[in-house]
Amino acid sequence: MQKSQQVSSAAASAGKLEIEGRSIDFVPHNERRDKLSTQGPFWFVGNFTFFTTTIGFVGPSVGLNPLWTAIAGTLGIMFGTLFMAFHGSQGPHLGLPQMIQSRAQFGYRGVILVLFATLFVFAGFNIVNLVLMMQGLNALFHWLPIMVVAVVTVPSMLLAILGHDWIHKTFKWSLYVSLPLYGAITLAVMTSWLPGALGAAGIHAQPMPALGFNWTGVITQFAAGASYNIAYAPYVSDYTRYLPKHTRSGLLILAVFLGASLSGAWMIALGGWLSVHLGTADILVALNSVGSAVGTRGGALVVALAILVFLPVIAMNIYSAKLTAITGWDSFFKVKPTPKVRVWAIVFVVLLQSGVAIFINSSSSGLSILNIYLVVMLYFLVPWTAVNLTDYFFVRRGRYAIPHFFLPQKDNIYGLWGRRGLVAYLIGFVMMIPFFCIYNGPDPVFVGPMSRLMGNIDLAWLVGLIVSGTAYYLLCLSHDLPKEREFIRRIEEHSPHLTTGDGW
Template identity: 40%
Template sequence: MSTTTERRSGGLEVRSIDYVPLNERHGKVSHIGPLWFVSNAQIATLAVGLISITTGGNLVWSLIAIALGVLIGTLFMAAHSSQGPQLGLPQMIQSRPQFGYIGALLVWLFAYLQYAGFNIFNTILAGQAIKESLNVGSPNLWFWVVTIVAVVIALFGYDLIHAFERYLTYLTIAMLALLTIAAFHLTVPAGMFNLGDFHLVPFLGQLGVAAGYQISWAIYVSDYSRYLPPAKGRGTFAWTFWGSALGGIWVMFLGAYIAAAAGENFEAIGSIKSTADQLFGGFGAIALFVAALGLLSVTALNMYGGSLTLISSMDSLRPIRPTLKLRVITIAVTALISVILANLASEDFLANFNDFLLLVLYFFIPWTAVNLTDYFIVRKGHYAIAEIFKADGIYGRWGWPGIIAYLVGFVVMIPFFSAGKLFVGPVAHALDGADISLFIGLPVAAFLYWLLTRRLDVDAETRLAKAEADALEEAAHEHILP
């Protein structure tokens, strides 16, 4: 098989939701690790480690819950990453075989809300961090700067995103290592390392939130592995898992430790700065600037993924050709939504919108169960890829097994939801707010989907995929989808 670099126009990535042909596959599987390490090793992740501390747990059990939660959640997230090299498709377009050509819109709507919503928070945090670091301009000015730089990275696309994350990994590791040393200068209250002081509710709450946070990355992962050759699939899982898990655990640990020392005085940006300055004067500003670069990189990931999701949704309503012009427009739309709302956001808005985003994350727990069950158990990685882009293809307009399993999985989770001021289910209320919905929705949706697809003729799909393989490669090489 011959390999070439991906097709580009003026340096910009041309492909979006279309299949990546084998002769354009390239890159090293080891590049996946830095990307997911940096994506997780940023300020927004730090706050995930506070749940147990702020609800009455001690530090040692918080750390144990974080580690278990991250490892469990990353297992599912990394499994999605291995789909990219095998299928050569971005993540969300892969929902069509389970949900149907039109039915996939069900999950794409929530995916886009997550991309745009998290970008509001990332933009605000990055702008505030840069303002605090450089003490120049206003946060609103930096909101625009962060957005413009992220747009440029997203437009150049896959290769630049990987390169940016790789170089940023060195800075991030150095900053986190020094910040960890600085954190040891803090004093935590007595009893924080007492293993005998175990409280079930804070422990379950922290474990569930950490696992859920990792699973929230599931809608991203194949986007950044789909240009790799198919043979790299197994290595992709390992690099994604350890990159994401180590980044998440390290930063959540820091968040829990700093919060335990700060108590009620904890505030993400201010606490990072004051902790870093414990090591030497001025390090706080450096740490915040590096952290802002991490947020900028995640903002670019959200714009890139948001663009793919918008194009996928448009294609389901009316078949389109995924051109570079369409990429530019959809990235610009996603960027404008986040930067405008970031500039208009108030403190009350942020508090309430955070709860809203938590609700949005709930929608991806049954989706990841259905998608992974289909890929690893039902179809075992074999899909007629050309049919994914046909409104009248074998996957149909509505994939009822996927839709039913998804809806049932979501409904059984509702009593276990704990989304702050917006909604607390009866079971979560009885558990003093502990959220274990993840561990209910995942197995229910997965088992039901497997049950509903027992009569699926996978062999016929495999034969069709082989028959269409050559035509698929030729069409993709010409950048024309079937």
């Protein structure tokens, strides 16, 4: 199996259509051929999509004008990106997918608690993406839902099956198309602010509103931006684990941060302007309006290119969902991570998200329900990222027994159920509940008492980060770290190729 995995990886690197040989297993150092220089552009493209622009629709909906939407959204994206960027440094250091490493905090089986949340977030994002495209393409070109699924899902599924190297390659190609595409759209937007420019050609259907600012709106837009990139946290190590082990963590964190935050801020600012001036909540319809202001077929071209460059991101969600699904199954039924297992896991994820997307698209309130669901799933992710980062940077400081991530026996150094991690997670989640602020459009679904006192502002994510991280650190004060490190040292003497280095 080791030989076949190396052949698959080498073939992919050579450009052949061979599928990736690795799955949830450790990536040996001789297979880590990625370069640090690819990480910034990769994460830039990850946020450089029409879906990210919808985060900019939040500001105008709560009374902000495009300028304050851009400012609040940029600050929020930068704050949330800090967490995903720090997760990225774990990939080259450990050579593992993100959620496998979480067994150190939650236990071999206890990690299933957060695996459910991450799996449904990955699938949920793709479901929202599919529904947005179903509605937009139907409104513009009368496409049926099954046509959208075929055009979007099939190539994305094939890309996810090919795996890590090909996802990176298509992200690179996507950048060459998306940068001039959204650059031209942004130029049209900026030009339309000037007298006699595209605004006179009918690019905006509504007059520019008066300057709008309110603190509730700023905090709400900030929270939307922050939570959007915090939701990226479970992805990052999946796409950095093929970097050489001694990749400089500071430079990697900076590359991920700059890539994801710059494109996120750009798209949120663009979304805020489109929402105000075009008066539509359908992003594809908005992009079609911008393109149509240039030429009769400009709208269709803009929409087609926006969807084309979005396909690698759909594949990215499928790929990470696949890793999470295999990790969850392996937590109770030992899995040999063969390419066949990967393919079946991808088929499962694709069928799940496609079926749910078609069902939701047929429901008048389906998309609203799904948006509520994604907010709730984010609440489940926040305590996990706090516990995981606290353990990695402040408790174990990067020192782990890699073979024990794959041992289901009760004598596993991390145990079947990680009590400290689970308790800290639950404490943080419970403390978040009074700060929950869940809305279905203008209608409240659940607004906690603390959120109500603050004017219906959602700060649950911030509470979860602080409380869960602090609780986990305090609970770990009783953990015998010297004994664990001595145990890890003995393991590494027998398996030097599985070392995690000297930590931080």
